[in-house]
Amino acid sequence: xxxxxxxxxxxxxxxxxxxxxxxxxxxxxxxxxxxxxxxxxxxxxxxxxxxxxxxxxxxxxxxxxxxxxxxxxxxxxxxxxxxxxxxxxxxxxxxxxxxxxxxxxxxxxxxxxxxxxxxxxxxxxxxxxxxxxxxxxxxxxxxxxxxxxxxxxxxxxxxxxxxxxxxxxxxxxxxxxxxxxxxxxxxxxxxxxxxxxxxxxxxxxxxxxxxxxxxxxxxxxxxxxxxxxxxxxxxxxxxxxxxxxxxxxxxxxxxxxxxxxxxxxxxxxxxxxxxxxxxxxxxxxxxxxxxxxxxxxxxxxxxxxxxxxxxxxxxxxxxxxxxxxxxxxxxxxxxxxxxxxxxxxxxxxxxxxxxxxxxxxxx
Amino acid sequence: xxxxxxxxxxxxxxxxxxxxxxxxxxxxxxxxxxxxxxxxxxxxxxxxxxxxxxxxxxxxxxxxxxxxxxxxxxxxxxxxxxxxxxxxxxxxxxxxxxxxxxxxxxxxxxxxxxxxxxxxxxxxxxxxxxxxxxxxxxxxxxxxxxxxxxxxxxxxxxxxxxxxxxxxxxxxxxxxxxxxxxxxxxxxxxxxxxxxxxxxxxxxxxxxxxxxxxxxxxxxxxxxxxxxxxxxxxxxxxxxxxxxxxxxxxxxxxxxxxxxxxxxxxxxxxxxxxxxxxxxxxxxxxxxxxxxxxxxxxxxxxxxxxxxxxxxxxxxxxxxxxxxxxxxxxxxxxxxxxxxxxxxxxxxxxxxxxxxxxxxxxxxxxxxxxxxxxxxxxxxxxxxxxxxxxxxxxxxxxxxxxxxxxxxxxxxxxxxxxxxxxxxxxxxxxxxxxxxxxxxxxxxxxxxxxxxxxxxxxxxxxxxxxxxxxxxxxxxxxxxxxxxxxxxxxxxxxxxxxxxxxxxxxxxxxxxxxxxxxxxxxxxxxxxxxxxxxxxxxxxxxxxxxxxxxxxxxxxxxxxxxxxxxxxxxxxxxxxxxxxxxxxxxxxxxxxxxxxxxxxxxxxxxxxxxxxxxxx
Numbered sequence: 001x002x003x004x005x006x007x008x009x010x011x012x013x014x015x016x017x018x019x020x021x022x023x024x025x026x027x028x029x030x031x032x033x034x035x036x037x038x039x040x041x042x043x044x045x046x047x048x049x050x051x052x053x054x055x056x057x058x059x060x061x062x063x064x065x066x067x068x069x070x071x072x073x074x075x076x077x078x079x080x081x082x083x084x085x086x087x088x089x090x091x092x093x094x095x096x097x098x099x100x101x102x103x104x105x106x107x108x109x110x111x112x113x114x115x116x117x118x119x120x121x122x123x124x125x126x127x128x129x130x131x132x133x134x135x136x137x138x139x140x141x142x143x144x145x146x147x148x149x150x151x152x153x154x155x156x157x158x159x160x161x162x163x164x165x166x167x168x169x170x171x172x173x174x175x176x177x178x179x180x181x182x183x184x185x186x187x188x189x190x191x192x193x194x195x196x197x198x199x200x201x202x203x204x205x206x207x208x209x210x211x212x213x214x215x216x217x218x219x220x221x222x223x224x225x226x227x228x229x230x231x232x233x234x235x236x237x238x239x240x241x242x243x244x245x246x247x248x249x250x251x252x253x254x255x256x257x258x259x260x261x262x263x264x265x266x267x268x269x270x271x272x273x274x275x276x277x278x279x280x281x282x283x284x285x286x287x288x289x290x291x292x293x294x295x296x297x298x299x300x301x302x303x304x305x306x307x308x309x310x311x312x313x314x315x316x317x318x319x320x321x322x323x324x325x326x327x328x329x330x331x332x333x334x335x336x337x338x339x340x341x342x343x344x345x346x347x348x349x350x351x352x353x354x355x356x357x358x359x360x361x362x363x
Numbered sequence: 364x365x366x367x368x369x370x371x372x373x374x375x376x377x378x379x380x381x382x383x384x385x386x387x388x389x390x391x392x393x394x395x396x397x398x399x400x401x402x403x404x405x406x407x408x409x410x411x412x413x414x415x416x417x418x419x420x421x422x423x424x425x426x427x428x429x430x431x432x433x434x435x436x437x438x439x440x441x442x443x444x445x446x447x448x449x450x451x452x453x454x455x456x457x458x459x460x461x462x463x464x465x466x467x468x469x470x471x472x473x474x475x476x477x478x479x480x481x482x483x484x485x486x487x488x489x490x491x492x493x494x495x496x497x498x499x500x501x502x503x504x505x506x507x508x509x510x511x512x513x514x515x516x517x518x519x520x521x522x523x524x525x526x527x528x529x530x531x532x533x534x535x536x537x538x539x540x541x542x543x544x545x546x547x548x549x550x551x552x553x554x555x556x557x558x559x560x561x562x563x564x565x566x567x568x569x570x571x572x573x574x575x576x577x578x579x580x581x582x583x584x585x586x587x588x589x590x591x592x593x594x595x596x597x598x599x600x601x602x603x604x605x606x607x608x609x610x611x612x613x614x615x616x617x618x619x620x621x622x623x624x625x626x627x628x629x630x631x632x633x634x635x636x637x638x639x640x641x642x643x644x645x646x647x648x649x650x651x652x653x654x655x656x657x658x659x660x661x662x663x664x665x666x667x668x669x670x671x672x673x674x675x676x677x678x679x680x681x682x683x684x685x686x687x688x689x690x691x692x693x694x695x696x697x698x699x700x701x702x703x704x705x706x707x708x709x710x711x712x713x714x715x716x717x718x719x720x721x722x723x724x725x726x727x728x729x730x731x732x733x734x735x736x737x738x739x740x741x742x743x744x745x746x747x748x749x750x751x752x753x754x755x756x757x758x759x760x761x762x763x764x765x766x767x768x769x770x771x772x773x774x775x776x777x778x779x780x781x782x783x784x785x786x787x788x789x790x791x792x793x794x795x796x797x798x799x800x801x802x803x804x805x806x807x808x809x810x811x812x813x814x815x816x817x818x819x820x821x822x823x824x825x826x827x828x829x830x831x832x833x834x835x836x837x838x839x840x841x842x843x844x845x846x847x848x849x850x851x852x853x854x855x856x857x858x859x860x861x862x863x864x865x866x867x868x869x870x871x872x873x874x875x876x877x878x879x880x881x882x883x884x885x886x887x888x889x890x891x892x893x894x895x896x897x898x899x900x901x902x903x904x905x906x907x908x909x910x911x912x913x914x915x916x917x918x919x920x921x922x923x924x925x926x927x928x929x930x931x932x933x934x935x936x937x938x939x940x941x942x943x944x945x946x947x948x949x950x951x952x953x954x955x956x957x958x959x960x961x962x963x964x965x966x967x968x969x970x971x972x973x974x975x976x977x978x979x
Binding site for chain 1 (some may be wrong): 415
């Protein structure tokens with residue numbers, strides 16, 4: 001199935017950029033956990049990366065059209081798993097979003113995102129008119145809201161929010177009318193106070209904190225301030241691997257996880273942080289290039305969905321560690337420690353590479 | 364399959380829009396990085412440094428206080444104290460709750476402590492509890508993650524190995540008060556520091572105070588110390604060697620156990636105070652930092668006034684002891700001599716009033732020596748009558764009564780030597796001749812402190828007036844400028860001194876002070892039994908609801924030929940001087956001479972020197 005021609009169209013540069021990011025992640029996980037009980041995490045992360053890579057390569061073998069054809073099956077399976085987690089999952093950090101076997105945990109919501117991308121892309125690829133009709137917008141929202149709602153029910157608001165950009169980007173690129181888009185934005189703004197009421201107190205505090213972190217430097221603003229101190233004190237060249245005092249001495253919360261970019265910026269400085277930013281930009285731009293060059297609408301839309309999820313993660317995570325957006329517990333793709341996140345990201349990018357690889361193929 | 368009903372160009376346009384958004388977002392992130400890492404670099408670096416480096420104050424132990432032979436009277440012992448770092452405190456309510464529930468502190472106490480340190484820099488930890496038990500240490504340590512604001516520091520704590528012994532001269536330490544901090548004396552002291560509050564601890568506070576050290580440590584966000592970076596060791600305060608003699612002090616404490624009063628033992632030749640005790644006493648260990656409010660109140664409200672140093676802070680009528688000074692005045696004025704006599708018939712009428720002798724039947728014919736030996740009042744009434752108050756006051760003052768001795772301890776009272784001028788100035792009233800008669804036997808307005816009496820008495824038996832002090836003339840105390848302590852001469856003729864000393868020796872060999880005798884040593888002394896009916900109790904005495912025991916006195920010296928020790932014993936409401944006070948003096952004198960004999964036979968070899976063998 002994978003011919004020489006296919007391999008010739010494979011985006012090796014993008015894979016290299018991905019691996020570079022992943023390696024940076026491993027280095028910083030190593031650096032920030034060496035002196036802690038979590039010292040084994042960096043080698044585990046290598047394992048997750050290898051698994052992700054394997055998943056990615058496996059996925060390349062299957063034509064994405066085949067995946068599109070069976071998307072209903074995946075979607076139903078996915079919803080079933082999310083319901084199962086709700087019933088049988090274990091609670092980590094206050095949300096019931098994990099399946100756990102001993103020390104190994106699986107977070108189905110990470111994979112649910114990929115399935116949602118596929119489902120929505122498939123849905124909007126079959127639209128025949130220039131603009132999306134209301135019913136199509138409504139169906140799309142339903143496709144999004146079922147898995148997203150289940151994740152909200154798990155109590156994992158951070159992950160739930162990452163579902164939103166999938167719909168927004170696909171509706172945008174898929175052809176939602178500008179007028180409708182504006183109406184939706186207004187509706188969202190009007191609904192915001194309602195959402196505020198749904199939020200838990202600690203979540204409200206986090207949002208307030210973004211606007212005034214120093215109001216309570218030892219309390220809610222603590223993480224935000226410590227993170228900015230970590231990044232800022234890195235300076236141009238950084239303090240060096242294993243030398244970041246903020247992360248080494250654990251002033252930085254979760255230095256190997258959600259705050260890994262702060263750890264990197266502290267130890268590798270502006271130079272390192274901007275290089276890392278460049279790698280992400282490169283990967284995302286490459287994704288958009290593949291979206292443009294894709295053989296068909298389904299391919300383009302899948303890539304757009306994946307790109308939007310990645311972009312959103314990068315934007316929110318980095319914005320969070322730099323004190324631009326509220327503290328939301330979402331990982332930095334490929335860098336933050338975590339099997340589900342790493343593997344699902346590789347799978348998602350596997351889809352993109354799959355599509356890019358098949359751009360010249362005729363059926 | 365390529366059926367594109369949907370406009371492909373439309374999709375591409377929107378993809379371009381997405382791409383622009385992407386680039387903008389990344390540009391924003393890069394600018395933010397520039398802002399944080401380049402523009403605000405210095406600021407963030409400083410904050411990061413402060414984050415991980417914490418200065419820990421290392422409290423310097425106070426200098427040792429030792430007796431004249433270098434035996435430790437005050438040292439330091441380690442104490443585990445609980446501190447609160449307000450910078451680390453996330454939730455005050457929770458912290459207060461923890462301190463209440465787990466460490467049994469009172470809410471009021473915690474809050475007042477927080478209030479007290481409100482204006483101090485927040486990075487300065489404040490002490491919440493001292494001397495934690497092992498169980499309490501374990502509780503705090505085990506909850507360190509939840510309560511990074513609580514820290515246990517090991518600090519030296521003042522320790523007085525003999526407890527109540529010599530508590531008054533040694534004094535105690537405590538937190539400097541806000542008023543004290545404003546004075547020049549405590550300009551180097553910070554809020555919360557321990558300073559000497561009383562006694563030697565106060566007088567020589569500057570010498571005893573060490574130099575605090577500091578340690579810079581690298582800490583985790585939970586406050587756990589990872590590594591010490593820089594350390595300036597604390598320097599122990601200097602040793603202060605006192606003139607007190609532990610052996611004699613112990614003997615005096617033993618004899619005075621359960622009594623109220625004071626003992627002063629002086630070397631009349633140089634003013635060394637060998638014993639200074641006041642009863643009832645207190646345990647200065649209770650004050651090593653912040654005494655619990657309750658105990659403090661108890662001591663303050665105690666009707667026995669345990670804080671008062673009866674040895675030097677209270678005036679008491681000297682009673683018959685004053686006859687020594689009457690004799691001195693009479694001899695010098697040549698109003699009397701050895702052969703003078705009066706007839707005592709148990710009392711004498713003067714100025715329309717009958718003045719009693721203590722002996723109902725009277726002493727019959729009494730010469731001066733016998734008058735001293737048997738403490739005949741009538742003899743001294745007569746002498747007072749002849750001398751008049753002015754001359755009595757003159758000689759009393761010449762021997763050092765009525766003025767503070769200048770001892771190096773705070774709170775000294777000055778005593779009163781009454782005179783017509785004094786009475787006019789104090790009460791605006793004229794002097795009545797009858798008062799002179801009362802003063803002649805140490806009653807009425809005349810009053811003195813035991814220390815003053817010891818100095819004056821020593822002056823009469825040596826001819827020189829010393830200045831009492833507790834600081835030893837010793838190389839250890841080289842902070843004190845060398846220079847002889849002045850001992851001005853007292854105007855007393857040699858022969859008069861002999862007559863006086865002979866009389867005083869008679870008191871111990873055959874008179875009222877026989878219980879102060881020491882075999883093999885010629886001891887001289889005088890008893891005193893002073894009536895202590897204050898104005899407030901006069902009515903009660905009259906209607907029989909109050910029966911005060913007299914104050915008992917004994918002043919003594921030895922040996923007769925070359926006096927080297929003066930002992931003053933004062934027992935409040937002790938009864939007769941001869942039975943209540945003289946035995947105490949006898950025991951101390953015996954201890955002194957036994958020790959001297961012992962040292963002559965086997966000289967003391969190993970004297971403790973310096974503070975190198977510091978207990979802390």
